Amino acid sequence: MVVFSKHLNSLDPKQKRSLLTLLFAVLLLRSRLITGPRDVFTALKKAAGIQKPTPEELEQARQQLYRKNPDGTKNLLVTYRDRISEINIRPISQEELTANGTNFPLVPPSRKPNVDRVFLCQLLAILRIAFPSWKSKEAFILVLHSTFLVLRTVLSVAVARLDGRIVRDLVSADGKGFLKGIGLWFVLAIPSTYTNTMLRHLQSKLSLRARTQISRYTHDLYLSSHPNLRYYRLGLDGVVQYLTSDVNSFCDALSGLYGNLLKPALDIVLFTSQLSRVLGLRGSCMLALTYYATAAILKAVTPAFGRLAAVEARLEGEYRAGMSRIDREGEEIAFYGGGKREKEILWRAYLQLIKHINSIYKIRIAYEWTEDYVIKYLWSAAGYVLIAIPYLLTRRKRHVAVQTTGPTEDRVDNQVAGRTETYISSRRLLLSLADAGGRLMYAYKDLLELAGLTTRLYTLLSTLHNLPPLPVPSGSPSVEVSHVDVKVPTTVVTEDEDDGYVPTSNELVLVKNLSFKLEGGEHLMITGSNGVGKTSVARVLAGLWPVQEGGEVRRPADDHGRMGVFVVPQRVYMVEGTLLDQMIYPHSYVEFKESGKTEVDLMGILTAVHLAYLPAREGGWLARKEWRDVLSGGEKQRMGMARVFYHRPKFAILDECTSAVSSDVEGSMYEHVKSLGITLITISLRPSLMKYHTRLLTLSGDGTGSYTLTRIGTAEERMGIDREIQTLRSKLQEVDKWEARVQELSKLLSAQQEGE
Numbered sequence: 001m002v003v004f005s006k007h008l009n010s011l012d013p014k015q016k017r018s019l020l021t022l023l024f025a026v027l028l029l030r031s032r033l034i035t036g037p038r039d040v041f042t043a044l045k046k047a048a049g050i051q052k053p054t055p056e057e058l059e060q061a062r063q064q065l066y067r068k069n070p071d072g073t074k075n076l077l078v079t080y081r082d083r084i085s086e087i088n089i090r091p092i093s094q095e096e097l098t099a100n101g102t103n104f105p106l107v108p109p110s111r112k113p114n115v116d117r118v119f120l121c122q123l124l125a126i127l128r129i130a131f132p133s134w135k136s137k138e139a140f141i142l143v144l145h146s147t148f149l150v151l152r153t154v155l156s157v158a159v160a161r162l163d164g165r166i167v168r169d170l171v172s173a174d175g176k177g178f179l180k181g182i183g184l185w186f187v188l189a190i191p192s193t194y195t196n197t198m199l200r201h202l203q204s205k206l207s208l209r210a211r212t213q214i215s216r217y218t219h220d221l222y223l224s225s226h227p228n229l230r231y232y233r234l235g236l237d238g239v240v241q242y243l244t245s246d247v248n249s250f251c252d253a254l255s256g257l258y259g260n261l262l263k264p265a266l267d268i269v270l271f272t273s274q275l276s277r278v279l280g281l282r283g284s285c286m287l288a289l290t291y292y293a294t295a296a297i298l299k300a301v302t303p304a305f306g307r308l309a310a311v312e313a314r315l316e317g318e319y320r321a322g323m324s325r326i327d328r329e330g331e332e333i334a335f336y337g338g339g340k341r342e343k344e345i346l347w348r349a350y351l352q353l354i355k356h357i358n359s360i361y362k363i364r365i366a367y368e369w370t371e372d373y374v375i376k377y378l379w380s381a382a383g384y385v386l387i388a389i390p391y392l393l394t395r396r397k398r399h400v401a402v403q404t405t406g407p408t409e410d411r412v413d414n415q416v417a418g419r420t421e422t423y424i425s426s427r428r429l430l431l432s433l434a435d436a437g438g439r440l441m442y443a444y445k446d447l448l449e450l451a452g453l454t455t456r457l458y459t460l461l462s463t464l465h466n467l468p469p470l471p472v473p474s475g476s477p478s479v480e481v482s483h484v485d486v487k488v489p490t491t492v493v494t495e496d497e498d499d500g501y502v503p504t505s506n507e508l509v510l511v512k513n514l515s516f517k518l519e520g521g522e523h524l525m526i527t528g529s530n531g532v533g534k535t536s537v538a539r540v541l542a543g544l545w546p547v548q549e550g551g552e553v554r555r556p557a558d559d560h561g562r563m564g565v566f567v568v569p570q571r572v573y574m575v576e577g578t579l580l581d582q583m584i585y586p587h588s589y590v591e592f593k594e595s596g597k598t599e600v601d602l603m604g605i606l607t608a609v610h611l612a613y614l615p616a617r618e619g620g621w622l623a624r625k626e627w628r629d630v631l632s633g634g635e636k637q638r639m640g641m642a643r644v645f646y647h648r649p650k651f652a653i654l655d656e657c658t659s660a661v662s663s664d665v666e667g668s669m670y671e672h673v674k675s676l677g678i679t680l681i682t683i684s685l686r687p688s689l690m691k692y693h694t695r696l697l698t699l700s701g702d703g704t705g706s707y708t709l710t711r712i713g714t715a716e717e718r719m720g721i722d723r724e725i726q727t728l729r730s731k732l733q734e735v736d737k738w739e740a741r742v743q744e745l746s747k748l749l750s751a752q753q754e755g756e
């Protein structure tokens, strides 16, 4: 080290500078060099004891999903290629979400995206999510990115100067100087190109980090559990587009815009300050005036790119939604032979999108042509004229140079060479300036597009934040409903033509003043014709629909490992994952392990629902398939019942969830549920199920919202049966009359035949 510093001190300043530039270049390339041969690192990892996970370990990690930490956070196990990485997940607390909600007041439906104060407020609110603190990794990347942006501008100026110097040496036939210039050119190219690459890399990284932060935030909000259930109640059309593509586009636009705005702005300031040395005060003022005038012209002719981008995102969402509908309902469509019809629907959505994109392209032609003309040609021409003025108009012959006078320039006495150097440097600076101006103008267009995407993302976040939580049903050992009007919730928001959101109201009361109390062991059956509101009663009992003021729902709270009320719908949902995941849903594998249950217990449950053959047929508990397609309708419904047996809730609402199961299996499953001490609330039209229940709620469906609540097997029910017997008897009494008439008719017929 001492020897090195001695050597360094013995060098003259120019040699020192060259050496330091070389050292800098090597340091910048360091990251490329150390990513060297893969097998070397594999060997190193092996030596350090870090082994590749086996396929079994990988499968186990996929199944396990996460590991719980002592501090309450989770480590998500992400399997990527043949590696398992653990990513610490700290869920955003309810307090943080509530505090942040104040930054997201609802937008009025008429608001159009534009670059204004509202846009800045909305952007700031989203930026607080994307860049949570100045100590975050995102902030570090931002600082690094900004450093490279400044470096890039500084290097551009250095390149322009060197360019001028090389040409000057060439004009003055200075071979030594020329060769030195070429050498420096190559050295300078290393950090310049590396800076460009790093800028692109950091921009992508910034976008990805912002996407991760915003996605985590929106996921935490969207997939909120009780009492928010935002995923169930959001009511935004094309929400998938908002949550996926829009977040991605916003982050790309944001990170791109930062570079596109900061760099040309820096370039313009630095290049103009360099040029002003050549142009003088008058020239600089004229150049500034040119910028201002052209920017004003371009701003005036810029179309509403923000609105166009927002509409494009919406149409893209509609097209995607159509595609996913076909994917989801493929079998039903195939049964109906609906391919042609679906194609028409899909094509309409696609053509709407394409028409819109095409119109954007057309609008762009005129805009980009004007922009190119103004920035590339008008600015350059103005620059040339301004450079020429000192030469053409000023009689005073002076040596003008971009660089301040230094020892090298003092030695150059050839005036032509000096002017050439100035001209070449200024020309390069002018071209770079025009380029920076062009990019700044593009940045304005990008800014408008960002405004459109910001409006979309803000709409999503503000709608998520402003959904009032559902009232939590009070805890009680029994299910109690008092004076509840069952009606379709009124706060449904729909998207209007201009990307606004308007509440639509629907005051349809399905059941009026519903009151009943169900103790454990009192099994209730709810019946009534189609569309009378049976499932709606289940929605109210499960807390999915709020109750009106004055009404109340009480039900058992969920206690550890055992649910209070568990609902099995008619269409059983199949989760992505293994066969085991289907049975324990909504539990995760970790929760299954914590519950102390084993695969033997699961097998017992499968036997109870007559599905014991499944693990062997499908290749074991850890088989991964598209279960929605693999299992038949009846098998899926049995799986729904298996979940009831697994979770053992106090109350189970079975909403026609055995309609596709054969009667004998249905009966045995009902007997088994009751033997586990689970109280049933069954929604069904099958009279055969009545015998498993003690009470009957019949919804009349006459439009008045009336209902009857009876005890099954009581005098009242017998009276109903008596009434039916009475009707049948009176019909039997008329049999003699009908027989006499038949005889009469037969006689008439035979008399007619004889006459013929």
Ligand SMILES: Nc1ncnc2c1ncn2[C@@H]1O[C@H](COP(=O)(O)OP(=O)(O)OP(=O)(O)O)[C@@H](O)[C@H]1O
Residues within 6 Å of the ligand: 488, 506, 510, 529, 530, 531, 532, 533, 534, 535, 536, 537
């Ligand atoms: N989210 C909703 N928005 C608008 N209307 C709804 C909504 N949910 C249900 N309804 C309406 O409420 C009525 C009752 O629906 P519900 O699903 O409760 O009927 P049901 O008695 O269970 O019928 P089925 O026996 O056919 O299953 C229906 O007319 C339905 O169109």
